[in-house]
Amino acid sequence: MKTLAELQAIREKMKDSVIMRSGSGNVRAVVGMATCGIAAGARPVLSALVEEVNTLGISDKVTVTQTGCIGICRYEPVVEVFEADKEKVTYVKMTPEKARRVAEEHLKNGKVVEEYTIGAVEK
Amino acid sequence: MIRSHVLICGGTGCTSSGSQKVRERLAEEIKAKGLDEEIKIVQTGCFGLCAMGPVMIVYPEGTFYCRVTPEDIPEIVEEHLLKGRPVERLEYKEGAEKADAAATAAASLSDTNFYKSQMRVALRNCGVINPENIDEYIARDGYMALGKVLTEMTPDDVIQVLLDSGLRGRGGAGFPTGLKWKFAKAYDNDQKYVCCNADEGDPGAFMDRSVLEGDPHAVLEAMTIAGYTIGASQGYIYVRAEYPIAVKRLQIAIDQAKEYGLLGDNILDTGFKFNIELRLGAGAFVCGEETALMTSIEGKRGEPRPRPPFPAEKGLFQKPSILNNVETWANIPQIILNGPEWFAGIGTEKSKGTKVFALGGKINHTGLVEIPMGTPLRKVIEEIGGGIPNGKKFKAAQTGGPSGGCIPASLIDTPMDYDSLLAIGSMMGSGGLIVMDEDNCMVDIAKFFLQFTVDESCGKCTPCRIGTKRLLEMLEKITSGKGTLEDLDKMEDLCYYIKANALCGLGQTAPNPVLSTLRYFRDEYEAHVVEKRCPAGVCKALMKYTVDKEKCIGCGLCMKNCPVSAISRTDYTAPGHKLASVEIDQDKCIKCGLCMSNCKFSAISKK
Numbered sequence: 001m002k003t004l005a006e007l008q009a010i011r012e013k014m015k016d017s018v019i020m021r022s023g024s025g026n027v028r029a030v031v032g033m034a035t036c037g038i039a040a041g042a043r044p045v046l047s048a049l050v051e052e053v054n055t056l057g058i059s060d061k062v063t064v065t066q067t068g069c070i071g072i073c074r075y076e077p078v079v080e081v082f083e084a085d086k087e088k089v090t091y092v093k094m095t096p097e098k099a100r101r102v103a104e105e106h107l108k109n110g111k112v113v114e115e116y117t118i119g120a121v122e123k
Numbered sequence: 124m125i126r127s128h129v130l131i132c133g134g135t136g137c138t139s140s141g142s143q144k145v146r147e148r149l150a151e152e153i154k155a156k157g158l159d160e161e162i163k164i165v166q167t168g169c170f171g172l173c174a175m176g177p178v179m180i181v182y183p184e185g186t187f188y189c190r191v192t193p194e195d196i197p198e199i200v201e202e203h204l205l206k207g208r209p210v211e212r213l214e215y216k217e218g219a220e221k222a223d224a225a226a227t228a229a230a231s232l233s234d235t236n237f238y239k240s241q242m243r244v245a246l247r248n249c250g251v252i253n254p255e256n257i258d259e260y261i262a263r264d265g266y267m268a269l270g271k272v273l274t275e276m277t278p279d280d281v282i283q284v285l286l287d288s289g290l291r292g293r294g295g296a297g298f299p300t301g302l303k304w305k306f307a308k309a310y311d312n313d314q315k316y317v318c319c320n321a322d323e324g325d326p327g328a329f330m331d332r333s334v335l336e337g338d339p340h341a342v343l344e345a346m347t348i349a350g351y352t353i354g355a356s357q358g359y360i361y362v363r364a365e366y367p368i369a370v371k372r373l374q375i376a377i378d379q380a381k382e383y384g385l386l387g388d389n390i391l392d393t394g395f396k397f398n399i400e401l402r403l404g405a406g407a408f409v410c411g412e413e414t415a416l417m418t419s420i421e422g423k424r425g426e427p428r429p430r431p432p433f434p435a436e437k438g439l440f441q442k443p444s445i446l447n448n449v450e451t452w453a454n455i456p457q458i459i460l461n462g463p464e465w466f467a468g469i470g471t472e473k474s475k476g477t478k479v480f481a482l483g484g485k486i487n488h489t490g491l492v493e494i495p496m497g498t499p500l501r502k503v504i505e506e507i508g509g510g511i512p513n514g515k516k517f518k519a520a521q522t523g524g525p526s527g528g529c530i531p532a533s534l535i536d537t538p539m540d541y542d543s544l545l546a547i548g549s550m551m552g553s554g555g556l557i558v559m560d561e562d563n564c565m566v567d568i569a570k571f572f573l574q575f576t577v578d579e580s581c582g583k584c585t586p587c588r589i590g591t592k593r594l595l596e597m598l599e600k601i602t603s604g605k606g607t608l609e610d611l612d613k614m615e616d617l618c619y620y621i622k623a624n625a626l627c628g629l630g631q632t633a634p635n636p637v638l639s640t641l642r643y644f645r646d647e648y649e650a651h652v653v654e655k656r657c658p659a660g661v662c663k664a665l666m667k668y669t670v671d672k673e674k675c676i677g678c679g680l681c682m683k684n685c686p687v688s689a690i691s692r693t694d695y696t697a698p699g700h701k702l703a704s705v706e707i708d709q710d711k712c713i714k715c716g717l718c719m720s721n722c723k724f725s726a727i728s729k730k
Contacts, residue, residue, distance in 0.1 A: 002383045002384045002385070002391065002392075003391060003392045004270040004273075004274060004391050004392075007261060007266055007267070007270060007383075007385075007391065008267075008270075010258055010261045010262075011261050011262055011264065011265075011267070014258045014259065014261060014262030015262050017125070017259075017262065018251070018252065018259055018262045018263060020127075020128050020182045020183045021128060021130065021182050021251055030207075031207070032207075033205065033206045033207040034206055034207075034208070035206070037206075038205075038206065046126065047124060047126070047161065050124045050125075050126040050161075051124040054124060063183040064126060064183065065127075065183050065184050065207065066206065066207025067207045067208070068206060068207055068208040
């Protein structure tokens with residue numbers, strides 16, 4: 001037997017699991033998952049990103065998805081972050097650790113992690 | 124950690140086009156690729172686009188795949204789920220069903236012509252949640268309306284909210300739901316009942332089935348709210364036994380709700396008691412009529428009885444009862460949560476909210492749509508429905524099944540609401556919408572529906588049992604070329620007689636298809652009677668196959684194929700050909716049309 005409070009607790013707990021289906025996230029983090037990306041280790045990066053976004057409780061705002069080859073295979077794994085009205089940010093040579101930092105600083109707090117971006121690496 | 128949800132439709136439409144095999148294959152493939160910790164497969168209810176089934180949608184991207192076969196699965200898993208490259212050839216493309224239109228992949232599901240004008244209230248969870256998982260329903264605010272009602276509202280508050288919302292019964296008649304509940308509450312009794320009419324029987328209608336299959340908890344929640352409001356502790360859902368998936372999911376939902384204490388003796392720890400049981404209908408159309416339905420739940424032969432007394436006073440087991448249709452129920456939790464003003468803001472002045480229609484017949488997007496009341500029929504046919512297949516012309520649409528009437532092409536801009544449809548001699552009905560093109564004969568359509576009511580008449584009252592039979596005989600006389608103009612007048616008289624004298628809704632509405640086709644397509648009836656001709660070329664007895672002797676090269680293919688040897692050679696040989704052309708013996712011809720479909724020179728035509 002459940003009380004109304006318990007029911008609300010279930011709702012809060014389950015909400016994150018169905019929110020993905022509303023496609024409401026206005027920030028999109030896209031991981032390059034072509035053969036080159038997978039070979040360079042994109043799978044753990046993707047998993048880390050998904051996990052961190054959920055832990056931080058921002059899954060209603062952020063959509064994590066994959067894409068094919070972006071064309072800069074030497075920089076894989078690549079994560080691109082798209083936000084409405086903002087310029088796209090491209091992170092390169094990512095690792096699970098870097099991904100977690102990007103999730104916390106950029107996706108949650110809106111501050112771009114400059115040192116991982118393609119601009120910083122190409123210099 | 125789950126990063127992607129793959130939703131596969133498990134409604135009846137997609138199940139019959141093979142979605143179960145697709146789902147099994149997907150589960151195997153995901154496991155084989157080691158993705159089972161990252162990707163979740165969810166079986167949902169109907170998405171609506173049944174014509175393109177089995178359908179599948181991948182989130183978070185929202186990629187919509189259609190007509191997926193088990194053979195496509197390895198490619199989807201490898202390319203999309205693993206590498207993130209959607210499989211373009213399987214994506215839903217706007218206009219793909221039309222050969223002439225340039226097909227473009229839809230950017231997002233909600234931008235497609237099929238979905239963009241829809242508004243999903245009753246179907247809000249269909250195709251979104253797993254109907255066999257109560258937690259997913261709760262995650263989408265499920266049972267919150269019940270919680271609000273039990274803790275913050277009095278029964279009178281609930282009735283007032285329903286009255287203010289303007290909700291009218293979705294089963295077809297359009298009686299205000301709040302009023303129905305108010306009457307039932309007013310009668311004092313130690314026992315009252317709440318019933319759900321899920322005996323959907325109109326040919327071509329599947330709105331209620333889809334709600335039950337896709338969102339069964341919404342119906343349970345609303346019925347529980349009704350129990351609290353009118354003071355009932357027992358509910359019955361009368362559902363067709365021909366809906367096995369709906370029955371199964373309803374039972375699962377009832378069991379889960381009991382386990383969570385959302386049904387039972389002490390709901391949400393408030394002391395309120397309510398239970399729901401299923402009753403399976405044995406397939407009689409008349410049991411969709413409220414008094415017959417209640418008689419059938421009582422275990423007796425499903426026959427209607429005269430009203431008054433109305434069920435609100437003496438219904439099931441002679442106790443005060445309410446009966447609402449599945450779609451009506453599905454609207455109620457949303458009205459409680461979002462407020463009556465929200466609901467009253469949708470639709471037209473006298474028809475509030477949305478209506479679900481089952482689109483069928485000569486239409487590209489066969490499926491399930493939910494639109495705000497008052498949406499013009501043109502939008503439903505041309506935009507949402509994707510138009511008529513093979514470039515044919517729209518002729519008419521039948522609403523309300525065998526109880527309704529047709530809307531001719533000249534009235535295609537009619538708003539779809541209760542009163543506008545009644546004004547043109549049709550009715551809203553439960554939501555079946557059958558589209559007809561120029562190849563449909565309206566006399567034949569009327570005959571089809573009459574045949575249905577004759578079969579389904581329970582036989583209790585004479586106007587219905589004998590009247591509909593006589594009506595059908597007149598229609599048969601007309602379609603076989605033996606009708607007279609006098610028959611048309613007699614038929615009309617009989618229609619009004621049956622309407623005025625039949626005992627229940629079945630008989631009272633049975634003549635509607637005849638009356639409305641007579642009203643809008645009298646010229647077609649007259650062509651059958653006076654010219655002995657069926658303009659659409661449907662009524663066999665009035666058709667004649669003839670050979671164009673100049674075109675015929677005398678190959679003899681038609682002679683070989685004719686099952687009754689009605690074709691023989693003539694003395695005439697067309698210029699430039701070596702063999703004599705042929706002719707058809709009209710007395711022997713059974714009008715099967717095989718000669719015409721086999722002729723390679725289009726030398727045979729039908730008139």
